[in-house]
Amino acid sequence: MVEISSDVIRGYNDTMILCILMKGPSYGYEISKQIKLISEEKYVIKETTLYSAFTRMEKNEHIESFVADPDPDGNGKKRTYYRITEKGKEYYREKCEEWALTKDVIEKFIQH
């Protein structure tokens, strides 16, 4: 079974998170489920990787956090939500451009 190594995906964890936040604010657990879903179970981000990414990305001002109730009635435990910033959107667009370049370079070294 071929498995995706973390060293490969490393440069794109932030991008994946931002991709999901482009659709609207979300929180850790939900984001990790989304990544699993979108990747069709081919990639599952580790919890520690995810939460340390949040810390880094908030420091970089790519995302902002806010605490809110899970449902409007105020039921359930409060969660920390993250929202993408303008700077984060810009970064996401740059990463998408970079991807095209990176893909081309790597493919020159791959035997199909």
Add this chain to the structure above:
Amino acid sequence: MVEISSDVIRGYNDTMILCILMKGPSYGYEISKQIKLISEEKYVIKETTLYSAFTRMEKNEHIESFVADPDPDGNGKKRTYYRITEKGKEYYREKCEEWALTKDVIEKFIQH
């Protein structure tokens, strides 16, 4: 200018080196020039990254080293050449398979 970040390529430095060694033995300086050439100047591997990759890859038995003269007459300074092993070839093939998977996954998170 979009630039390839090392975090992205990180998982593929070894693969690039192996790709070049698939064509026959080579040595550090030559390999670094080849990578630059093949990538059309879009990627230049750092010397320290390259040589530390050699150490790791030799330990993993993906490559073997031998010292030889640069030309058959015995002129010039001796160099350390590297040759891909069977295990290295196997690893290279796996990485090529992995690439297809990784590419598909990342692209699901990229806006074109």
Add this chain to the structure above:
DNA sequence: CAGACATAGTACGACTGTCGTAGTACGTCT
């Protein structure tokens, strides 16, 4: 109604690969 399982995280230290900086030493060209 107890226990399992899902949800939603935090803390901490280890590890790996990359990179900056610096230095060595020989060869070749001008």
Add this chain to the structure above:
DNA sequence: AGACGTACTACGACAGTCGTACTATGTCTG
């Protein structure tokens, strides 16, 4: 003679990922 290309080695810093462990609430099921 000096600059530049070739061919490396040493060393320590750093960033991102990961394993392990722990907390705590909510919900479902026998």
